[in-house]
Amino acid sequence: xxxxxxxxxxxxxxxxxxxxxxxxxxxxxxxxxxxxxxxxxxxxxxxxxxxxxxxxxxxxxxxxxxxxxxxxxxxxxxxxxxxxxxxxxxxxxxxxxxxxxxxxxxxxxxxxxxxxxxxxxxxxxxxxxxxxxxxxxxxxxxxxxxxxxxxxxxxxxxxxxxxxxxxxxxxxxxxxxxxxxxxxxxxxxxxxxxxxxxxxxxxxxxxxxxxxxxxxxxxxxxxxxxxx
Numbered sequence: 001x002x003x004x005x006x007x008x009x010x011x012x013x014x015x016x017x018x019x020x021x022x023x024x025x026x027x028x029x030x031x032x033x034x035x036x037x038x039x040x041x042x043x044x045x046x047x048x049x050x051x052x053x054x055x056x057x058x059x060x061x062x063x064x065x066x067x068x069x070x071x072x073x074x075x076x077x078x079x080x081x082x083x084x085x086x087x088x089x090x091x092x093x094x095x096x097x098x099x100x101x102x103x104x105x106x107x108x109x110x111x112x113x114x115x116x117x118x119x120x121x122x123x124x125x126x127x128x129x130x131x132x133x134x135x136x137x138x139x140x141x142x143x144x145x146x147x148x149x150x151x152x153x154x155x156x157x158x159x160x161x162x163x164x165x166x167x168x169x170x171x172x173x174x175x176x177x178x179x180x181x182x183x184x185x186x187x188x189x190x191x192x193x194x195x196x197x198x199x200x201x202x203x204x205x206x207x208x209x210x211x212x213x214x215x216x217x218x219x220x221x222x223x224x225x226x227x228x
Contacts, residue, residue, distance in 0.1 A: 008106060017145065032092075032130065039086070056120050057071070057073070085103075088101040103115060112147045114138055115150075135150075148196060151192065
């Protein structure tokens with residue numbers, strides 16, 4: 001446990017976890033020309049934070065309200081602005097934000113992980129490989145900082161999200177994901193994860209880390225945000 005906590009603390013002390021992934025700071029394909037930066041929430045300007053919240057609410061409120069716990073502006077804002085929050089922010093050539101990931105370096109059941117709380121894209125940049133590219137960055141950062149897993153929570157009824165993670169990125173239902181009770185309506189979410197191979201000495205380039213995170217192309221509930 002102490003070793004795991006030490007790795008998480010070291011990751012959280014980094015000035016820029018993407019400094020080791022310089023080739024991934026640009027996304028130029030399928031008609032898009034975008035830049036990507038990694039920042040703590042405490043270093044983000046208020047306009048960007050408000051934009052991220054508004055996009056999340058637009059994309060996710062109806063999905064939340066279809067579950068028992070519903071949507072609460074205050075709770076979501078608090079979650080998105082907690083001090084431990086990190087963000088990948090994607091901007092267009094005019095510096096306007098078009099997509100983001102909210103993630104954290106954390107401990108889940110004594111295991112050091114990167115937990116993806118939200119991945120949200122505006123309509124105009126979806127289905128162009130950007131979502132997979134951002135998850136590739138997350139997996140590579142997890143590998144470089146010696147985290148053992150990348151995890152996220154997704155609504156079972158958010159079929160696009162389920163297909164994106166399970167079919168597209170080969171995530172699996174994690175062992176801490178709650179089982180559906182026999183005499184109840186069941187849980188409306190899954191906790192998904194991908195286990196990373198132990199870090200080895202290898203060069204990282206724009207195609208990923210050799211042998212580190214598999215074939216990345218381009219229990220409690222945290223969040224259920226995915227619109228990519």
